Amino acid sequence: GIPVGKMVNDEIKQILTLEDKLGERVMGQDYALTQLVQGIKTSKAKLEDPNKPQGVFLLVGPSGGGKTETALALANELYGGEQHLITINMSEYQEAHTVSSLKGAPPGYVGYGQGGVLTEAVRRNPYSVVLLDEIEKAHSDVQELFYQVFDKGTLEDGEGRVIDFKNTTILLTSNTGSSAIMQACLNQPVEEWPTAEDLIEHLKPSLYKQFKPAFLGLSLIPISEPTRQSQ
Numbered sequence: 001g002i003p004v005g006k007m008v009n010d011e012i013k014q015i016l017t018l019e020d021k022l023g024e025r026v027m028g029q030d031y032a033l034t035q036l037v038q039g040i041k042t043s044k045a046k047l048e049d050p051n052k053p054q055g056v057f058l059l060v061g062p063s064g065g066g067k068t069e070t071a072l073a074l075a076n077e078l079y080g081g082e083q084h085l086i087t088i089n090m091s092e093y094q095e096a097h098t099v100s101s102l103k104g105a106p107p108g109y110v111g112y113g114q115g116g117v118l119t120e121a122v123r124r125n126p127y128s129v130v131l132l133d134e135i136e137k138a139h140s141d142v143q144e145l146f147y148q149v150f151d152k153g154t155l156e157d158g159e160g161r162v163i164d165f166k167n168t169t170i171l172l173t174s175n176t177g178s179s180a181i182m183q184a185c186l187n188q189p190v191e192e193w194p195t196a197e198d199l200i201e202h203l204k205p206s207l208y209k210q211f212k213p214a215f216l217g218l219s220l221i222p223i224s225e226p227t228r229q230s231q
Contacts, residue, residue, distance in 0.1 A: 015041055018077055025073040026066040031196035032059070032221045036070070039219045040078070040169065051153040054078075054169040058135070058215070060203055061223030062178035068131070070223075071171050075129040078169060084128040086121045090138040099141050104158025112158060119157035127167045135172040136210050146172075147214050172218070177206035181222065196222050 019037045026033060039055045059067045068087075075085035093102065100109065104116035115123070122130065132138075132146065149155050153166045180202040185193045194202065199222040207216060 011044055014077070015044060021077045022070065022073045026070050029066055029070070029223060032070070032223050035196075035219065035221045036074075049153070051166050053150065053153055053165045054167065056150045056170045056172070056218050057221050058172045058174065058218045059221050059223050060174050060177055060207070061181055062175060065223035067171075067173040067223055068133070071129050071131040074169060074171070079127050079129065084125060085131060086118075086125060086128050087131045087133060088118060088121075090132055090134045090136075090142070093138045093142045096139050096141040098139065099145055100158065102142065102145060103155060106158045109158075115159075116157050119155060119161075119163045122165060122168060123157075123161070123163050126164060128169075130165075130168050130170045132170065132172045134174065136174045136176045140212075143212070143215065147212075150218065174210070176210045177203040180206055 015037070018040070019033055022033045022037070023030065036055075036057055039057060043052075043055045059070065061067070071085055071087070072082050075082050078084075088102075092098070100106070100111070100116075102116050102118040104114065104119055105111035118130075122128065135143065135146075145155070149165050150170070153164065155163050155165065157163055181199055184199065184202050200220060203220070203222060207220070
């Protein structure tokens with residue numbers, strides 16, 4: 001196997017250059033990338049529970065801000081290629097019964113043995129970025145399933161296998177509160193746009209309406225409108 005010292009050294013190098021590498025692909029989102037990398041550093045240093053995912057981040061903001069590009073760049077830099085991105089469109093999981101298609105149907109139910117969309121993807125590709133796109137559209141039972149993953153780092157599939165998420169980095173995206181972000185930036189020159197900390201305050205009322213408190217304990221990263229320079 002890889003000598004532990006070498007692996008740690010490589011990880012340190014990787015993390016030191018991560019923000020710059022991401023910044024080459026995702027323009028105008030310096031604050032978001034700094035927060036993201038800081039969260040990953042904390043996790044890599046194992047200051048958090050080592051059994052939990054490498055990081056769980058809620059990226060909030062309007063379309064076109066670079067949320068998907070951030071996920072692709074992260075898969076490339078952290079895991080060695082964009083093929084390590086697992087994308088799940090949460091708008092397809094608006095009904096309670098769709099939980100079983102994510103983790104696989106239990107014995108005796110239609111679809112048993114086919115594996116779940118989420119669990120099977122992570123079982124086959126355990127080192128990956130998992131992108132849960134438009135999480136606000138998912139049924140509350142589906143969101144409940146994810147609390148378990150964030151909290152324990154594992155999920156039991158329909159066949160009773162325990163799927164391990166500890167080597168994944170999970171990004172959730174949401175357009176919730178986008179209008180608050182756009183309103184805050186409207187008719188303002190870029191240099192007078194609110195700071196990212198102010199944007200979080202603008203977002204909070206919408207997020208508290210949309211999500212349960214457990215979700216809001218995640219690392220919240222506001223994605224502002226793309227700045228004019230980056231378009």
